[in-house]
Amino acid sequence: MNSAIILAAGKGSRMKAELNKQYLVLKDKPIIAHTITVFENCPLIDEIILVINPEEEEICKKRILDRFKYKKITKLIGGGAERQRSVHNGLNVVDPRSQIVLVHDGARPLVTSKIIERCVKGAQAFGAVSAGVPIKETIKIMTKDRFVQYTPKREDVWITQTPQAFQLEIIKKAHDFAILHEILGTDDAMLVEHMGEKVRMVEGDYENIKITTPEDLIAAEAILGYKRRL
Ligand SMILES: Nc1ccn([C@@H]2O[C@H](COP(=O)(O)OP(=O)(O)OP(=O)(O)O)[C@@H](O)[C@H]2O)c(=O)n1
Numbered sequence: 001m002n003s004a005i006i007l008a009a010g011k012g013s014r015m016k017a018e019l020n021k022q023y024l025v026l027k028d029k030p031i032i033a034h035t036i037t038v039f040e041n042c043p044l045i046d047e048i049i050l051v052i053n054p055e056e057e058e059i060c061k062k063r064i065l066d067r068f069k070y071k072k073i074t075k076l077i078g079g080g081a082e083r084q085r086s087v088h089n090g091l092n093v094v095d096p097r098s099q100i101v102l103v104h105d106g107a108r109p110l111v112t113s114k115i116i117e118r119c120v121k122g123a124q125a126f127g128a129v130s131a132g133v134p135i136k137e138t139i140k141i142m143t144k145d146r147f148v149q150y151t152p153k154r155e156d157v158w159i160t161q162t163p164q165a166f167q168l169e170i171i172k173k174a175h176d177f178a179i180l181h182e183i184l185g186t187d188d189a190m191l192v193e194h195m196g197e198k199v200r201m202v203e204g205d206y207e208n209i210k211i212t213t214p215e216d217l218i219a220a221e222a223i224l225g226y227k228r229r230l
């Protein structure tokens, strides 16, 4: 069986909206509802653990759970001050029978079943994978005083997305390692890297954007509109 931890416990501060960005409407439903629906409809996913801000439990129940009546959400749990803490809280309640655990940003509503499938198969084969896409720009690594240190070769650089998928024992070990060594990462793959384990990149999609700032909402509306016309 495979579990998905969907993260929605952030503050959405960069979105500068009245409401946490997860509950902003994108086309016909809240952002988080788009995200959960993809996992709900993916045959490779058996359970969904939804991680929310406990202060938003009522809004989540009223606007999401009572309205869409998802069958695969087995647990609704509180997140933490950092994304990593939210993931850790999710890991604590994953069904122990799970082989693969996916961690996904609730703020990435344009994820697809195909990306999920690639992540599950990748984690089965390699132990730890992250969705991602090759960069299209040129990247500069800077010094502290903002001078260019060097320019990595474009073919060596990908943009990390989610889902990130892991064999259960690997990701649990990585989070315990991070706590022991006081490592705070911006993604879960980084914690596995810090343990000296390999992480394989699998093909995400340029449309699998993270809705972080207002213009991302405009982009997501446009992508959804375009996809509906296909
Ligand atoms: N303590 C946190 C921080 C983030 N997240 C989730 O992790 C995903 C990626 O984080 P990000 O896009 O940075 O969301 P926020 O932290 O809410 O945004 P901001 O940094 O603008 O406040 C989001 O779905 C967010 O809800 C979480 O569950 N718990």
Ligand SMILES: C[C@](O)(CO)[C@H](O)COP(=O)(O)O
Binding pocket: 083, 105, 159, 160, 161, 162, 186, 187, 188, 210, 212
């Ligand atoms: C996990 C992630 O989406 C990979 O790109 C990203 O690191 C999340 O960062 P955020 O600051 O929590 O948005």
